[in-house]
Amino acid sequence: MTPLLDVRAITKTYGARIGCKDVGFTLWPGEVMGIVGESGSGKSTLLGCLAGHLAPDTGEVLFDTRIDGPRDTLTMSEAERRMLARTDWAFVHQNARDGLRMGVSAGGNVGERLMAVGARNYGNIRARAEDWLDRVEITADRMDDRPGAFSGGMQQRLQIARNLVTGPRLVFMDEPTGGLDVSVQARLLDLLRGLVRQMGLSAVIVTHDLAVVRLLADRLMVMKDGHVVEQGLTDQVLDDPQHGYTQLLVSSVLQV
Amino acid sequence: MNNTSENVAAYNFAYLDEQTKRMIRRAILKGLAIPGYQVPFASREMPMPYGWGTGGVQLSAATLTPDDRLKVIDQGADDTTNAVSIRKFFEKTARIATTERTQEASVIQTRHRVPETPLTEDQILIYQVPIPEPLRFLEPSEVETRKMHELSEYGLMHVKLYEDIARHGHIATSYAYPVQVEGRYVMDPSPIPKFDNPKLSDCAAIQLFGAGREQRIYALPPHTRVVSLDFEDHPFDPSKADAPCALCGDTHSYLDEVITDDAGTRMFVCSDTDHCQTRRAAGHDKEDAA
Ligand SMILES: Nc1ncnc2c1ncn2[C@@H]1O[C@H](COP(=O)(O)OP(=O)(O)OP(=O)(O)O)[C@@H](O)[C@H]1O
Numbered sequence: 001m002t003p004l005l006d007v008r009a010i011t012k013t014y015g016a017r018i019g020c021k022d023v024g025f026t027l028w029p030g031e032v033m034g035i036v037g038e039s040g041s042g043k044s045t046l047l048g049c050l051a052g053h054l055a056p057d058t059g060e061v062l063f064d065t066r067i068d069g070p071r072d073t074l075t076m077s078e079a080e081r082r083m084l085a086r087t088d089w090a091f092v093h094q095n096a097r098d099g100l101r102m103g104v105s106a107g108g109n110v111g112e113r114l115m116a117v118g119a120r121n122y123g124n125i126r127a128r129a130e131d132w133l134d135r136v137e138i139t140a141d142r143m144d145d146r147p148g149a150f151s152g153g154m155q156q157r158l159q160i161a162r163n164l165v166t167g168p169r170l171v172f173m174d175e176p177t178g179g180l181d182v183s184v185q186a187r188l189l190d191l192l193r194g195l196v197r198q199m200g201l202s203a204v205i206v207t208h209d210l211a212v213v214r215l216l217a218d219r220l221m222v223m224k225d226g227h228v229v230e231q232g233l234t235d236q237v238l239d240d241p242q243h244g245y246t247q248l249l250v251s252s253v254l255q256v
Numbered sequence: 257m258n259n260t261s262e263n264v265a266a267y268n269f270a271y272l273d274e275q276t277k278r279m280i281r282r283a284i285l286k287g288l289a290i291p292g293y294q295v296p297f298a299s300r301e302m303p304m305p306y307g308w309g310t311g312g313v314q315l316s317a318a319t320l321t322p323d324d325r326l327k328v329i330d331q332g333a334d335d336t337t338n339a340v341s342i343r344k345f346f347e348k349t350a351r352i353a354t355t356e357r358t359q360e361a362s363v364i365q366t367r368h369r370v371p372e373t374p375l376t377e378d379q380i381l382i383y384q385v386p387i388p389e390p391l392r393f394l395e396p397s398e399v400e401t402r403k404m405h406e407l408s409e410y411g412l413m414h415v416k417l418y419e420d421i422a423r424h425g426h427i428a429t430s431y432a433y434p435v436q437v438e439g440r441y442v443m444d445p446s447p448i449p450k451f452d453n454p455k456l457s458d459c460a461a462i463q464l465f466g467a468g469r470e471q472r473i474y475a476l477p478p479h480t481r482v483v484s485l486d487f488e489d490h491p492f493d494p495s496k497a498d499a500p501c502a503l504c505g506d507t508h509s510y511l512d513e514v515i516t517d518d519a520g521t522r523m524f525v526c527s528d529t530d531h532c533q534t535r536r537a538a539g540h541d542k543e544d545a546a
């Protein structure tokens with residue numbers, strides 16, 4: 001089997017400061033990788049490099065494309081990378097406002113990716129948007145409202161629908177439950193878990209929250225100061241941490 | 257504008273200096289070579305406010321030759337303050353002939369309309385453009401809109417039309433209706449009524465678009481294919497008010513609704529005043545439509 005994503009020796013610096021250093025891992029189809037670590041450990045930097053938002057200094061990000069098999073997304077043309085970003089990839093931002101068009105209705109937000117890949121039948125676009133809103137538990141009567149009229153949890157669910165409507169194979173999430181009330185977080189996590197299982201999604205999820213990785217991630221990577229200090233099966237890493245930093249993290253001595 | 261007009265003798269032909277006109281002509285040529293692509297240019301201060309169409313005026317200045325005959329229209333009429341001022345400006349600064357007849361003009365500067373009379377290959381139509389970027393309303397970032405044009409990522413344009421239908425039940429955009437040029441660049445045709453959009457396609461004349469404040473020029477060479485964006489189940493509909501002109505009886509021209517007396521009586525008349533007058537001079541009247 002070919003890995004869906006094969007990340008090799010990614011290093012990204014900001015001047016003299018290290019963003020992330022020499023990070024590598026493989027993600028298999030249907031697998032969810034969690035990335036945890038304290039603030040400033042390089043999680044978002046790494047995710048940005050994987051998703052094509054940031055250009056790393058060195059490394060390779062091999063993605064198993066539908067047509068040509070594994071391709072280094074860092075060296076492909078920008079047009080190809082942006083095409084991947086709106087078809088086979090999804091990116092869920094912590095702040096829904098970064099991932100939504102606030103001036104466009106919920107239906108339009110979900111329909112955008114369909115139109116971006118050439119859908120030109122209004123009735124079909126609307127039906128698919130309605131279906132996806134339903135799947136993230138937003139009722140059809142809210143379809144023509146703008147996201148500004150939605151609660152934080154609804155905005156986050158809208159962002160997920162907007163991303164998943166094109167049936168992506170790989171989802172990047174940066175703190176998808178951050179900033180939400182605990183009860184809202186639980187509902188969102190439930191929903192995410194259901195979607196990941198149903199759709200057989202592969203995902204890379206960055207989070208502060210060990211409960212999130214427990215629930216969603218098959219494997220876990222622990223980052224500190226830009227480096228990966230430990231990685232393995234989620235249960236193994238959390239139940240039997242090897243690295244001293246992970247031990248502190250798991251024992252909740254560290255407030256991450 | 258009036259206080260500068262006494263000094264115009266001191267200015268070069270058509271006000272702008274030759275170097276500036278050459279710079280604008282280069283931008284025009286680039287625009288013609290890449291139909292629908294917005295070419296940046298160093299817009300000059302003109303002795304009139306931006307809202308008066310300084311982009312169009314600069315294009316006219318760079319295009320006019322002493323032998324040209326200029327027509328200026330504003331919403332279809334030659335006699336608005338704006339149209340009269342621009343016409344006078346070029347009469348003074350370029351000493352060129354002017355006309356109100358579409359057929360007689362070699363250069364036509366326009367705001368908000370395309371003449372009803374089909375244009376010929378001997379003519380140049382110059383549009384005044386307030387906002388050249390059709391993606392601007394949904395994507396405020398200039399860097400991003402440029403990238404979208406570069407990569408032909410135009411899904412967002414349909415999001416705008418989607419929102420229209422979701423809100424109004426049909427595509428309610430009736431002015432500045434977006435078009436795609438030769439299957440490539442998406443372009444704002446300036447705030448002409450969508451009724452005029454079909455006239456842009458396969459037009460025999462050169463069409464130039466100038467945005468002064470936004471410093472952009474774009475162009476359509478003769479006989480360029482221009483398609484108005486739409487959905488399969490909501491096709492583009494260029495129709496207009498279903499009424500004949502109350503003066504010349506034309507059922508095919510774009511109409512303005514005018515109030516004719518203090519009692520608020522309304523009637524529909526051709527927005528293209530030259531078209532209407534020409535028809536009336538040829539003996540047409542409101543009975544034509546009956
Ligand atoms: N744009 C930037 N310019 C300079 N330094 C940056 C920039 N973005 C991140 N950094 C630095 O890179 C390091 C990693 O930051 P990053 O945002 O990736 O951490 P993180 O793990 O996502 O943190 P958090 O949990 O707070 O989101 C930090 O030292 C940070 O200060």
Ligand SMILES: [Mg+2]
Nearest residue numbers: 043044045174
């Ligand atoms: Mg972060």
Ligand SMILES: [Zn+2]
Nearest residue numbers: 501504526532
């Ligand atoms: Zn008439």
